[in-house]
Amino acid sequence: MPTNDPEPTDEELLARSVRGDERAFGSFVARHRIGLHRYARMLSRNDNDAEDVLQDTFLQAWRGAHAATVRSVRPWLFTIARHALQRQRLRRVDTPTEAESLQSLGTAAGFGDADATPERFAMALEERSLLRAALAALDDADREVIVLRELEQLSGDETAAVLGVSLEAMKSRLHRARLRLVAEVRRRLPEGGTR
């Protein structure tokens, strides 16, 4: 005689997750994802930030489930999400050009855009003037670090010395300049590549 197994409770799913059952954690995530995403989206500035908070929340929940005794699951999850939001805001306050703009630079460069494919970029870059135009559109500081590092092929230390900054600062500047270059290329993609 067929039996209908009752849906496992959140606590049961978490207990199975702690024992390494990723499918149980998958069911747990599916159950709570929509509500948490809604919360994160309402309090974040954009979809990427909300998705980042969501990933952080479930990652911390996965880790925390091993260490904590969870009595009320939804309040526990929303507390984790709230802390994730706070961490995101703190990162912005501490390093506005680092944490804040990396997400927005990534978005401008096509991160998360299913139409921004390597094949499409490669095809467009067959036209050499496109890359030159993208480089020319960068501001002087971005173009400078790209020219030194990519075109002149100075080492990281040498580039940092020329710019008069630490190696870490140079790496950060270079990464953001590269993202801006990709964004400038993306703006110039033929048909539908602009935002």
Added chain:
Amino acid sequence: MNSVIPPGGMRCSEVLAQLSEFLDGGLSVGERGAIEAHVRVCPDCTRFGGVFSTVLGRLRQERRTDPDAGRAPE
């Protein structure tokens, strides 16, 4: 990012932040492994990593073929 637990224990934003270091070979073996594990199952990061390296590859190729590449606009 479709996986339940961020693959490699990393979020997409962390992969995005380390993409240059990854491509420049500046990460530890463990850090590289975490990114590779993430990228293997994350279509967004796979696609964007491909875009990023395509543009950088084309830029480095430009150096070999165009001595004026990177010249400031007039």
